[in-house]
Amino acid sequence: MKFFIDTANLSQIKEAQDLGVLDGVTTNPSLMAKEGVKGQQNILNHYKAICEIVDGDVSAEVIALDYEGMITEGEILSALHPQIVVKVPITKNGIKAIKYFSDKGIRTNCTLVFSAGQALLAAKAGATYVSPFIGRLDDISSDGVELIYKIVEMYNYYGYQTEVLAASVRHTQHILQCAEAGADVITAPLDAILGLLNHPLTDSGLEKFLADYKKVNG
Numbered sequence: 001m002k003f004f005i006d007t008a009n010l011s012q013i014k015e016a017q018d019l020g021v022l023d024g025v026t027t028n029p030s031l032m033a034k035e036g037v038k039g040q041q042n043i044l045n046h047y048k049a050i051c052e053i054v055d056g057d058v059s060a061e062v063i064a065l066d067y068e069g070m071i072t073e074g075e076i077l078s079a080l081h082p083q084i085v086v087k088v089p090i091t092k093n094g095i096k097a098i099k100y101f102s103d104k105g106i107r108t109n110c111t112l113v114f115s116a117g118q119a120l121l122a123a124k125a126g127a128t129y130v131s132p133f134i135g136r137l138d139d140i141s142s143d144g145v146e147l148i149y150k151i152v153e154m155y156n157y158y159g160y161q162t163e164v165l166a167a168s169v170r171h172t173q174h175i176l177q178c179a180e181a182g183a184d185v186i187t188a189p190l191d192a193i194l195g196l197l198n199h200p201l202t203d204s205g206l207e208k209f210l211a212d213y214k215k216v217n218g
Contacts, residue, residue: 001178001179001183001184001185001186002023002024002056002163002184002185002186003016003022003023003185003186003188003193004022004023004024004025004026004056004057004059004185004186004187004188005022005024005026005187005188005189005190005193006025006026006027006031006167006169006187006188006189007025007027007031007189007190008027008031008032008034008035008037008046008050009031009034009035010035010049010050010053012190013025013050013053013054014053016190016193017053017054017055019193021193022054022055022056023055023056023057023185024054024056024057024058024059024083024185024187025050025054025056025057025058025059025187026059026087026109026131026165026167026187027050027058027059027060027061027087028061028111029063032046044076044077044080047060047077047080047081047084048080048081051080051081051083051084054083055083056083057083057084057085057107058083058084058085059084059085059086059109059111059129060077060080060084060085060086060087061087061088061111062074062077062087062088062089062097065089065091065093066093067093067096067097070088070093070094070097071097071100071101073086074086074088074097074101074106074108075106078101078106078107085107085108085109085128085129086101086106086107086108086109087108087109087111087131088101088108088109088110088111088127089110089111089112090110090111090112090113090118090121094110095110095121095122095125096125098110098122098125098126098127099125099126101126102125102126102127103126107128108126108127108128108129109128109129109130109131109165110122110127110129110130110131110162111131111133111167112131112133113130113131113132113133114132114133114136114137114147115147116147116150116151116154119132119151119154119155119162119164120154122162123155123158123160123161123162127162128162128163129162129163129164129165129184129185130151130163130164130165131165131166131167131187132147132148132151132164132165132167133167133168134147134148134166134167134168134169134174134178135168135169135170135174136168137168138170144168145174145177145178145181148164148166148177148178148181148182148183149181149182151164152164156182163184163185164182164183164184164185165183165184165185165186165187166178166181166183166185166186166187167187169186169187169188169189169192170192171192171195172192172193172195172196172198174186174188174192175188175192175195175196176196
């Protein structure tokens with residue numbers, strides 16, 4: 001399973017990259033705004049800066065909701081760097097845009113997916129990734145991880161090449177659940193990824209090793 005980090009914070013991206021397990025980055029307008037990145041040119045420059053840090057795919061989201069606007073923005077984004085994947089919402093115009101991009105060899109990430117039917121349309125249109133938002137489903141008392149199971153099963157049955165990218169991952173347990181469900185990718189905050197390192201028996205074991213070493217070596 002690939003690990004993406006969901007942020008526009010360059011220092012967090014670098015920390016995850018230095019850890020040696022990072023496969024890519026996902027971003028969106030909200031994450032850009034959180035880092036104070038404003039204005040089209042500054043946003044484009046920020047995407048390029050992210051691509052210089054990581055080795056893998058970087059999802060860059062279109063803002064336009066109309067078909068022509070999506071195409072214009074997507075072509076600008078894809079031309080920025082070979083690692084850029086154009087992030088497109090699951091709307092009627094979005095599906096049309098994904099089909100256009102697929103035919104042009106431009107990779108896409110279909111975002112804001114909340115149902116298996118939406119995921120089916122994304123795969124049919126040729127999306128590179130589909131992003132089910134599991135945390136937001138949990139927020140409305142639905143089962144986000146169960147949706148991952150359904151999409152993975154459907155894609156495997158029909159042989160779709162679209163990768164299931166579990167998004168809106170809120171915590172470390174989500175990562176493990178998505179791994180069990182067969183997700184191809186998870187995108188998560190840095191603290192959720194680092195949480196995989198934590199276990200009280202590891203901490204107590206290290207303390208005992210150090211205590212035993214001091215007894216012998218002073």
